[in-house]
Amino acid sequence: MTTEDWNPYERDCPTRRLLDQIGDTWTVLVVGALSDGPLRFGELTRRIEGISQKMLTQTLRALERDGLVKRTQYPEIPPRVEYELTPEGHSLREPLKILEDWANAHMSSIITSRKLYDAPA
Template identity: 55%
Template sequence: MEESQRPGDAFDPGCPTRTVLDRIGDKWSVLVVLSLLDGPRRFTQLRDRIGGVTPKVLTHTLRGMEHDGLLVRTVFAEVPPRVEYELTPLGRSLREPIQAVADWAEANVRTVMAARAARDATS
């Protein structure tokens, strides 16, 4: 079997699967995916929807996601130029796992924060 056809092994330190996990496990990438699930958005729409992300970090995240094939950046020939970001089929395939993680986080945030507070109180 060719190297490119072998499945990844996340427990192998040399496997590129870890690079993929870094991308999809990054909180900004997760929030970008969630923001684009209902369709394309412009940069300012993403920034406003996500909240708390600097333009520099958002730009870096979007470029990385585009490089990894998770989204496409479309520039429209208008004055002023309009740029939109949209998930690719690969990016859309993250809908179920990322939505499940986001749902879990929202459902369990109070329990996690209480556990954190209890631990901090005893430290």
């Protein structure tokens, strides 16, 4: 298939599922955390406050399945496993960083809008 064949506005298009994953909070944070280099599972857990072990495992597996994260297990005792972005994973970092920067730049006005919206009439 060519890029013209993919249409995320169609219900069964695989790009829709990919966009769902890429737009997931945990995916955004895992990709951001790994942008500076490989990290172990525990390091990721400490860096991404609030993520459960289950969610981190699911997110890493999904990113590995999509070829965005590489898992390397070293033959040591105790076993050591590191996760790092693949070249495709690094290419995803730039658009996600733009979204992260946008959120930071506009958060104050969004908080104000939410307060106005939620205020009793």
